[in-house]
Amino acid sequence: MSDIPGELPPDWPTTEAEARAVQDALRESVVRDEAGPPPGAPLVAVGVDVAYDDERDVVAAAAVALDADTCEVLEETTAVGRVAFPYVPGLLAFREIPTVLAALGRLERTPGLVVCDGYGLAHPRRFGLASHLGVLTGLPTIGVAKNPFAFRHEQPGPRRGDSSPLLDGDEEVGRALRTRDGVKPVFVSVGHRVSLDGACAHVLRLTRGYRLPETTRRADALCRAALKRS
DNA sequence: GCGACAG
DNA sequence: ATCTTGTCGC
Secondary structure (H helix, E strand, O other): OOOOOOOOOOOOHHHHHHHHHHHHHHHHHOOOOOOOOOOOOOOEEEEEEEEEEOOOEEEEEEEEEEEEOOOOEEEEEEEEEEOOOOOOOOHHHHHHHHHHHHHHHHHOOOOOOEEEEOOOOOOOOOOOOHHHHHHOOOOOOEEEEEOOOOEEEOOOOOOOEEEEEEEOOOEEEEEOOOOOOOOOOEHHHHHHHEOOHHHHHHHHHHHOOOOHHHHHHHHHHHHHHHHHHH
């Protein structure tokens, strides 16, 4: 087994006020001055995602480890749990991380990079899901979101690889990155221990013929399947 | 105060 | 996220 803590810290919050306090306490632990794994070198890239059944109050998470060079699947794990937190914009981590951590903890390999669904530093308190998961595991993480959340951006150029800054006021908190010619961009932000340039480079490298990187596509498919089987 | 708002 | 059929296009 990898040495990822598969369980939650003892102070895991149950109320919105506690959750915001946890974010404020942990946000300074985000490491921003590491370049992260060099794009192009051998890398185990892990995608994580979560699916919900609010009727049954069930949540399923998946972690899929890929060879970043070939996108070959190396390993897949899942975990099922109870929905422990409502969806509140800005507090997504508290809804997703418990089950994601359980799935990650079942991985044999240690991820070189974790690709999350959502945001990292592009967050009202600069501590979105990807940053939170990074701080809890110590792993390099990035966030790839399908929507710009509350942030502004100019339309990037039309070609794959074109990008424009994602802005909170005048601060660049992420990037709108075109992964396919003429297709709506994805929104990339730093989670932990990776630069923004590196994050975008990895996203492009992990994207093969679809808008979303293979890591998130695989994780999305797997957690949905795990939810049905549960 | 009101609306918008990752998944 | 999830509810949901067909449909247009490469």
